[in-house]
Amino acid sequence: MQLFNCPWCGPRAHIEFTYIRDHQSVSTRGNGDDPDVQQELDRIYLRSNHLGPHQEIWQHSAGCRGWLRITRNNLTHEVEDCLPCQHGDAP
């Protein structure tokens, strides 16, 4: 089973983590931002779903509950890196 190198806990089996969503679909909208409904709906509903590496948001839910951005290939399951979420920028 997949092994993720949690930045806080070290390598842990994937069943300790919860897949949340593709990083592309994350919104950092706060108050006062331009209310573009179409853009918002595209973000909520559309996914590239391409074959190959993706940046994915996972939570180490059964461990430290930290939030990770994992670059993982959805065909081979190769993991390029596991970074803390705050490390990354908006999509």
Add this chain to the structure above:
Amino acid sequence: MSQKFRNLTGGNISRESPLDFRFNGTLYQGYQGDTLASALLANGVRLVGRSFKYHRPRGVFSAGPEEPSALVQLGSGPLAEPNTRATQVELSANLEAFSQNCWPGVNLDLLSINNVFSAVLPAGFYYKTFMAPRRLWPWYEKMIRKAAGMGTAPDQADPDHYLCSYAHCDVLVVGAGPSGLMSALAAARTGASVMLVDENPAAGGWLQRERLSMDGMPGANWAESIWQELTDLPNVTVRARATAFGYYDHNMVAILERVPGGNDKDLPSQRLWRVRAKRVVLATGAIERPLIFANNDRPGVMLAGAARAYANQYAVRAGSRAVVATNNNSGYLTAVDLADSGIAVAAVMDSRSSVDHTLLGMMEERGIPVDIGHTVHDTRGGKTLGAVRSGATDVIGGSQWMDCDLLAVSGGWSPAVHLHAQTGARPVYSTEIEAFIPGPSKQAEQTIGAARGNYDLEGCLNEGLRAGRQAARLAGFDTPDEDSLSLPETNGETLPYGQEAFWQAPRPGKRSKQFVDIQDDVTTLDIELAHREGYVSVEHLKRYTTLGMGTDQGKTSNINGMALLARLRQEPIPHVGTTTFRPPYTPITLGALAGGETGASVKPRRYTPMHAQHQALDAVFAPLGLWMRPQGYPRRGETMHQCVQREARAVRSAVGLTDVSTLGKISLRGPDAGEFLNRIYVNQFSSLPTGRARYGLMLREDGMILDDGTVTRLSEDAYFMTCTSGNASGVLQHLEYHLEVAWPELEVDLCEVTEQWAAVALAGPLSRGVLQRLCPEGTVDAVRLPAMGAVDTTVAGIPARIIRISFSGELAFEIYVPSSRGGELWDALLVTRDNTEVTPYGMDALEVLRIEKGFIGMGTEADGRTTAEDLGLGRMLSKKKWFVGQLALQRPGLNHANRLKLVGLTPVSPGDELPEGAQVLAQAVATGPGCSIGHVSSAAHSVVLGTAIALALVKGGSLRSGDTVYLADPARGANETIAARVTYPCFYDPEGARQHD
């Protein structure tokens, strides 16, 4: 009884430990170290079972997990194990086994009539018929199902128990044959942590079955000595009887170990290992293929390597007069070993055009004639082998019949590439050995030895040594310079492989059955038929003919089948490809996969801190997910309905106490906490005064309601949030996600405290009185603690947070204390110093109360498809700020008048019930598909109205106020609909005066 076919000496069995066992009720004897198969053969038992489709006689075919024929029902009653390979059963005292798939018995099986009708039962026959008349299909199907299947499932609970383990190591070696043993030893000497597993009870792999000499001792003894050496090393774990069955992502290998003496004391009968290794070495050996000729499925026909194994390892003569047929040099080893074990070898049929003269010399020494360019064409003999007919490889018919009761066949050896291929790697075809060998690895593994197509002992040992060192080095452990590990001396008769492809003997007659898969009864005719009909991809061939779909998953049949397909397609074998290799490598017990998580341990149970108190009050519990919550506290002689009515009435008229500890609770703190809550909730929270609570609604990003709950402001930057029990983990994730991923710039800390707080609701007109006596003077007076107010204080001396929230619609106080003191709080509130009776009430009564008030429930009214507006809460949506879900709410589909909206329902006839789950119709009868206008989402029997009431989601909602609608509940037997009136969704105190008291 006398083990007529057992030699007096030889073999790796313990003659000092004879064992009694029964097969089909007859008593036999064998020895410790036997398998059931070797013991049966020793006793001359050749007929073991019947094949799947034609019910043809079946016997022992192999000596390992690839066994397709000798399947037995092992044991009886609760310990029965159907479909068990006799070749893998270790003989034990008083073992019982039975033939399966035959009736009334294996000797006379009435379903063998199928064999007579085999002409109308070719591959795929069922697709071409049984279609008409349609009403007879269920009857046909019943017949098919009865005839199908092999063993019989036990009908009682399994008395065995199973456990799981994790293991981590630097190097995992799968297979303790010569290459695996050398590999493990070489790796171990670097100091790396090594795990070595083998599916057999003893180490050695094919060394157990040969008469090779290594370092001056029998190969099997050499293997045992290495195994022992490894066992004694502190950095090595060795496990016998352990089958590596699955290779998963990131170098995790799953292994199932059969534990000897399991279920005595604390031992499980099987142990599932999940092993994470830095490097894996696959030394899984090779599996022999049979030859294909007419009636090659008769008991007495067996793999040449197996016949040899029975002779050498078990001292069993698998027959008295044998013929060997081969297309490679290993067949000659069998001829030698059989002859030396006392079997008369009548001839060797070698399909090749020429044979090494050393081999010819060996045969001449023993007086065994060799027919070059010949092969077996046919067998005869009834239920077991009586004679074979051989002939030239290219001439139909064959020449003479030869009497024999054992035919040892070798069509070549196929490397066991299963684990390698499970990783997604593609095996490549080697024309050198006419078999698939491992291709480029997809994981950190390497395949060595026979599993790679190397059938030379010295070569295997060398490879093992190098691979072990390399694996260790890649895992970070170098071989010390002074390591003097050297290869053992070998001087046995290992021959070059010398295979020449020979896939199919000539077919004697048009209808002759040449079997390719002897479990599922797939013949060359079936493969030709499939090809003729266009099922020409290897997957179609498999699925259409069922080739390789039996319990052996084609271990001895897939390659032969592919070769035949390739010939029919007139393409080279690599173009045909292989079918997909899937875990498990050999079948594994479901119970072992479940491990300890069976029975009550399937999932944990969650209890509130007051569980003991509820039990003491004889509560009836109901599950909510993993939680156990009191449904009610029925008194003696009360029905549940009466109990619920009594409890609800008590709350409305006096005072009740309920456990709400399961509520999700979250503590938030930070300068941006208010802003955070503003973004999460639809309504304002940054303006909430300290010491006040506010009901809030949070949405999903698509605008639907996610959860409701309350937030209490404790100080300038500290808040305390509650949310519904069932949604707690979802809400927590929602909040954490937004804090950590979406808005990391907000300074807010968040902590889930669901289990840290026990919580109760004390509700009813007399509740303040009860609480006043337990709190410091004046703390809970109406002025000091107004509606929606909050205070940190003590109750009965216990530090407590009190929030005036009401889910019942009465004057109520939610009281939170540290969970370890929940029981104490409960007891203190129930026992009052005056005569006020505080009535404990459960979830059902709470439901009645909240439905009377029209308070929405998560999962019932808010079912993931409803908006705030749908539920009459549109006024809560702030127009002054953005919140999660706001933009998506603007979609027209979420704003039209005919959406399902919240209404109340009362029965037109006061005595009628309004069932939860009923469909709402506009007319008294259903008028066709799509006529439903909604459904009853929550229902109760109202204590204030004395009639049934319900909340419902109905198209158009309040536009139908005053209308009569009809409730349909045909699925629970209601033949007529029930008339109901649409009302405002609140049946009691709509202004909320009572809770604001």
Add this chain to the structure above:
Amino acid sequence: MRPYSALRLLGNAFSGHKNWPRAWRDPEPAKQYDVVIVGGGGHGLATAYYLAKNHGIKNVAVLEKGYIGGGNTGRNTTIIRSDYYQEENSRFYEFSLKLWEGLSEDLNFNIMVSQRGSLQLAHDEGQWSSLSRLANRMRVNGIDAQMISRDELSRLVPILDCSDEARFPVLGAMRQGRGGTARHDAVAWGYARAADRLGVDIIQNCEVQAMEIVNNRVVALNTSRGRIGAGTVGMAVAGHSSHVAAMAGLTLPIETHMLQAMVSEPLKPVLDTVVMAGALHAYVSQTDKGEIVMGSDLEFYPSYAQRGNLPRIEQIAQETLALFPSFSRLRLMRTWGGVNDMTMDGAPVIGHTPVDGLFINGGWCYGGFKATPGSGWAFAETLANQRPAELIAPYSLERFFTGHTIDESGHGPIPQAQ
């Protein structure tokens, strides 16, 4: 093309089965077709069949990158039923189930449709209520469904653990008598043969690699077997929908997740109905060959690997044994995985794309196999008329943007939760 029948089988037995013709031809692709369907699974083949049969459109090709039925059609747990709550789903799946009922005869290929009932178990009051709501909806819509008590359930399925000692005691179940199973491979083969008989070209080993789009209209497909011109193109590629749609510059509301399933060794009949357990997420049935088929949740991470990991297999075993403790000593024979095209509301996407002449049929989540005949029928009508058939009009791509999502599970835009 001579039909299949018992008489023919008998007749051919005498001639050693040498006269059975090919089930479908293996033609070279033509240069141009009126309609090209990308994807030779059950849905694509069914579409081709109904195009020819219902609409007389026979200049049709089905392009399959591997062998037909090699995708999800050959990997599912074969359950068919029409117990759906949302009106659009209820209507669609019931239409599909009715087609199943006559399918073997229609195709002259025994699909082995076995309507031996399917059960959804209720493990608490909340589930009992929602299953009752579902059953009532079905009945009001004229579809068979009933709630049965624990005692009745125990009689129907004696080996099911209906005791109080079960970890999740059963309260009862919803039963659809007409639910059951069908032989999945046979569906692909049956439709292929029938479509081929009507003149459709089935082109295997033909992978679409690019689309030629001129003035926003698809005109041809570039494939591993050459350029194929097309008047209309229908995509029916399930888990690979995003990949193929991307060739036209489209992004879909689909994320591909892996679903595993498994079978035991074959046994004499011991379970003659389909059992699904909501609380435990598991579903169990027994094939006509005797194997116990078991399935449960997705892997919950996106994957095209078609190979799963062990934890889900362990979970399926645990859940199956929680329902059927007597299965503990049975052995698991094989596990496998498929690629599920999960949408953002759990309902499929069928209909127009922004590119003219290019239509989509995908996003079937867990419901693809049982939808096969209905999907083929409706997609054929859509392609024939160049506009969505009424039956599947609600499944348009637009629905996410107009707010007309069809959310059976109520979980919202979380593909792994559908």
